[in-house]
Amino acid sequence: MRRYAADVTALARKDLLLELRARDTLPAMLLFVVAALVIFHFALPAGSGRLAGLGLLWVAIVFTALLGLTRTFVAEREQGVLDALVLAPSDRSAIWLGKAIAAFAFLGLAELVALPAFAIFFSGIGGATVVGVALADVGICTVGVLFAAMALATRARELLLPVLFLPAAVPIVVGGVGASVTEEPARYLLFLALYDGVFALLAWASFEYVIVE
Amino acid sequence: MIIRARGLVKRFGAKRVLDGLDLDVERGGFLLVTGPNGSGKTTLLRLIAGLLVPTAGELDVDAERSDLGFLAHEPLVYRELTALENLQLFARLYRVPEARERVGMLLERFGLWEVRNERASSFSRGMLQRLALCRTFLHQPSLLLLDEPYNALDASGAELLDRELAAHAGTYVVATHDQQRLAPLATQRLAFA
Numbered sequence: 001m002r003r004y005a006a007d008v009t010a011l012a013r014k015d016l017l018l019e020l021r022a023r024d025t026l027p028a029m030l031l032f033v034v035a036a037l038v039i040f041h042f043a044l045p046a047g048s049g050r051l052a053g054l055g056l057l058w059v060a061i062v063f064t065a066l067l068g069l070t071r072t073f074v075a076e077r078e079q080g081v082l083d084a085l086v087l088a089p090s091d092r093s094a095i096w097l098g099k100a101i102a103a104f105a106f107l108g109l110a111e112l113v114a115l116p117a118f119a120i121f122f123s124g125i126g127g128a129t130v131v132g133v134a135l136a137d138v139g140i141c142t143v144g145v146l147f148a149a150m151a152l153a154t155r156a157r158e159l160l161l162p163v164l165f166l167p168a169a170v171p172i173v174v175g176g177v178g179a180s181v182t183e184e185p186a187r188y189l190l191f192l193a194l195y196d197g198v199f200a201l202l203a204w205a206s207f208e209y210v211i212v213e
Numbered sequence: 214m215i216i217r218a219r220g221l222v223k224r225f226g227a228k229r230v231l232d233g234l235d236l237d238v239e240r241g242g243f244l245l246v247t248g249p250n251g252s253g254k255t256t257l258l259r260l261i262a263g264l265l266v267p268t269a270g271e272l273d274v275d276a277e278r279s280d281l282g283f284l285a286h287e288p289l290v291y292r293e294l295t296a297l298e299n300l301q302l303f304a305r306l307y308r309v310p311e312a313r314e315r316v317g318m319l320l321e322r323f324g325l326w327e328v329r330n331e332r333a334s335s336f337s338r339g340m341l342q343r344l345a346l347c348r349t350f351l352h353q354p355s356l357l358l359l360d361e362p363y364n365a366l367d368a369s370g371a372e373l374l375d376r377e378l379a380a381h382a383g384t385y386v387v388a389t390h391d392q393q394r395l396a397p398l399a400t401q402r403l404a405f406a
Contacts, residue, residue, distance in 0.1 A: 006305065011302075014302055017294065018293050018294070021332070075292075079289070080285060080287035084289035086264065087262060087264070087281055
């Protein structure tokens with residue numbers, strides 16, 4: 001278990017270091033999410049209300065996540081390093097978990113900007129929304145990295161990832177919007193936590209079969 | 214036998230790359246695989262490594278993943294990491310004992326010590342090949358699968374590799390166009406048409 005954790009840490013640290021040096025994913029995510037919120041601000045008719053704004057926040061989060069997920073395996077694909085990672089004797093699910101942690105960090109950083117921007121353009125955000133976003137991020141990253149790995153093997157990877165990911169993100173949006181707009185968000189947060197647990201387990205167990213031919 | 218193949222077939226779509234290959238490689242042997250481009254050399258190495266699944270036939274490789282050293286056409290290193298960081302990452306994943314010393318020794322041996330803190334993106338193709346060789350030999354594998362190992366190496370790099378091949382005991386499967394250089398080491402040959 002300690003070795004597994006050390007492998008995951010090394011792989012996640014590597015992805016964070018690559019992003020720190022290349023700076024090609026996070027700035028794009030930040031720009032995208034802020035631009036999307038600005039567009040929504042002007043697109044939404046005056047007096048549309050708080051609920052409509054919260055709905056659009058979740059649209060912005062899901063599509064920003066998708067933008068980041070399309071870059072998940074770029075370094076491995078362009079430099080062929082995935083073969084070397086797959087051949088290493090560490091558990092292959094460590095590759096998935098390392099990537100999911102890095103994706104979670106990028107998405108979390110993008111939201112650190114997006115949530116205050118939303119408060120400026122639309123309305124304040126409650127604690128339940130923040131917890132909902134954090135739980136949704138876990139689900140988005142665990143499922144999204146698995147689908148990014150699936151898409152990696154195909155020629156139409158840029159098309160396949162959204163096609164796979166967006167339907168799987170529907171329950172996340174349902175849970176997230178529910179937690180944001182209702183007076184009693186607990187059951188929606190529980191739903192998101194359950195989604196995270198189930199899909200994290202599925203992704204962890206199936207990644208090995210996805211990553212080899 | 215460390216590698217045993219019977220009737221090995223590999224197809225990519227309609228294209229049949231390997232067609233009923235039989236192969237036995239003894240532990241400690243040195244198999245030289247030759248043939249023109251697209252004849253199946255790389256496919257065979259990737260099948261042995263477990264990176265591809267045979268379409269038909271049997272392939273038994275009596276080795277764990279930790280026993281494999283795989284050198285591909287691509288260097289399989291991260292360009293935005295330094296040479297040292299790349300090797301430290303793989304040393305961690307391969308659980309190399311005394312990793313710091315092993316990494317330092319390999320960088321020294323392959324002439325990369327002076328540039329160990331430079332990113333691989335600044336390396337020439339030959340330096341990348343040296344780094345790839347460091348990665349391949351890092352965990353002292355007992356089954357080495359080398360695809361064009363002399364690719365992009367200059368004369369001194371090729372000599373370093375000659376010495377490493379002579380010094381490192383193990384089973385080798387080497388795909389190459391440079392038959393003459395490796396002929397003295399070969400115990401078996403496989404020529405694809």
